[in-house]
Amino acid sequence: MDVERIKFERTGGFAGMTIARDLKPDDLSEEQVHKLSELLDDLEFENLPEQMTGSESMPDEFTYTITVETRRGEHTVVTGDASAPEKMQELLQFLNRLARKKKNP
Amino acid sequence: MHKHSPVNCIVPPYMLKNIATSGTPVQKNVAMETLKLSAQMRGQRQALADFSAATFRVAAGGKDRVVYDARNGSSLPGTVVRKEGDGPTADVAVNEAYDGSGVTYDLFNNEYQRNSIDGNGMRLDSTVHYRRGYDNAFWDGEQMVYGDGDEDLPEDERLFNRFTIAIDIIGHELTHGVTQFEAKLQYFQQPGALNESMSDVFGSLVKQYQLQQLASEADWIIGGGLLTENVNGVGIRSMKEPGTAYDDPVLGKDPQPGHMRDYVTTISDNGGVHINSGIPNRAFYITAVELGGFAWERAGQIWYVTLKDKLTATSRFQDCASQTYQVAGQLFGAGSVEQQAVRKGWAEVGLNVDGGGTPPTEPGGGCLEALLRMIGAAPAKR
Known part of the structure; x- marks a missing residue:
């Protein structure tokens, strides 16, 4: 997948703190871009349903809103810790780590 | 941001699971069908099998x-x-x-x-x-x-x-389980903030119980010790002074209000469940300190009975204020010091215990109640 930008937002959690990050390939290492593309391709991200949450959030779980922009357009998926399918967990971990590392610029 | 699907827009899976476990045969069927649909939508084929194992x-x-x-x-x-x-x-x-x-x-x-x-x-x-x-x-x-x-x-x-x-985090999470089995407060807007507040209240009481602290001795901090030395903060929330737990260049400032005039309207965090919980948190703190002694005894008892016997899935702050006041009267007598402490607690966050319940006007309440009525499981605790 030829990613131009990823918008990542994490809300809720026990602490109720929101993290929102714009991730662009130019800001990431070659290895990170490769890994991200691989994870998104494996998931067939653009074909995932927009809502991958349960009927209601579980108490204190994180809710993730992930928007992937490519030349063909953009696709957004909303999911949560307890409702995200197993195959999506690696992507969540990867994005979490990138987003948290940016807390201290 | 949390969005609801049109079909299973509100009823949380745990409520459906409760109904599937303890409802009438008709209720069980409807709940199981909804769970199946929900599981399919989430791609969780294992969900029902896991539930069957967990239920028993x-x-x-x-x-x-x-x-x-x-x-x-x-x-x-x-x-x-x-x-x-x-x-x-x-x-x-x-x-x-x-x-x-x-x-x-x-x-x-x-x-x-x-x-x-x-x-x-x-x-x-x-x-x-x-x-x-x-x-x-x-x-x-x-x-x-x-x-x-x-x-x-x-x-x-x-x-x-x-x-x-932090032991209060452990108590907090377990209390979510108690709420799931009792009031079943939906995790959205004011009912969700009450759900969060109940978890903070009993989480803090677990810590005070462990330390055998008087209300006047407790720090009333949620998540003490959780933040590292790199953060300017004493914890995640302060029940005593909501909005003062942390103020940090990286994490930002604790956004909790401690009074209804500062209520935060937002769609983030399930409608601000971790933000507006500061208001009922402070009402409990004031009640407990007003009464003195061990907070888990009289104040905790009033809040526990309210959670168990009075609150329902769509209860709002005003409902909780009125019902804790009623419960204090039932447990300790009309006009008792306990009832007066509850009145003071809520008054100081801008709620009048005589105000009566307010209708659940926030989005979703109608949908939830409609579905519960459809399967004959609408809460009828009042």
Whole structure:
């Protein structure tokens, strides 16, 4: 997948703190871009349903809103810790780590 | 931002599971069908099988704890590392989860005569070391889940320690389980903020119970010790002075209001459930300090009975104010010092206990009630 930008937002959690990050390939290492593309391709991200949450959030779980922009357009998926399918967990971990590392610029 | 699908827009899976477990045959069928649909929509084919297994893991006796280790993965519950009666392990997170759930069990059992989360000896399952760099803890409808904080970052970048470090977090998560079996407060807007507040109230009481602290001695901080030395803050929330727990260049400032005039309207965080909970949190703090003594005794009893017997899925702050006042009257007498303390607690956050209940006007309440009525499971506690 030829990613131009990823918008990542994490809300809720026990602490109720929101993290929102714009991730662009130019800001990431070659290895990170490769890994991200691989994870998104494996998931067939653009074909995932927009809502991958349960009927209601579980108490204190994180809710993730992930928007992937490519030349063909953009696709957004909303999911949560307890409702995200197993195959999506690696992507969540990867994005979490990138987003948290940016807390201290 | 949390969005609702049109079909299963509101009824949380745990409510459906309760109905599927304890409803009439017709209710069970409707609930099971909805669960199946929900599971399919989420791509969780395993969900129903897991539920069947979890539903029946109820112990006949008393305190029964199991701690699992996810070994930095995301599969739940993980590998068993300590069971009830086992001695301490070398892993501090395992021992904290075990001990903390034990004190929580003791508080509810000894003070409120409640045998575990469901009132019927349900096993207390905890998973530690969930994922890597997971700065959170949550209740997944069946068990507690704890991350290790920012253990994967360089030390000078870490903001959060492990989430078992504060016993009030453990009490907080377990109380979500109690709420799930009692008031079933939906996790959205004011009912969701009440859900959060109940977890903070009993989480703090678990800590005070462990330390045998008087209300006047307690710090009323939620998540004390959770933030690292890199953060300017004493914890995640202050029940005494909402909005003052942290003020940090990286984390920002604690956004909690302590009065209705500062109520935050937002769609983020399920409608600000972790933000506006500061208002009922402070009402409890004022009530408890006004009464003095051990907060879990009179103030805690009033809040517990309200959670168990009065609040429903769509209750709002005003409902909680009026009902805690009623319960105080029932338990301690009309005009008693306990009832007056409750009145003062709510008055100081801008709510009048005589105000009567307000209708559930926020989005979703109507949908929930309609579905519950359809299956004949509408709450009828009042």
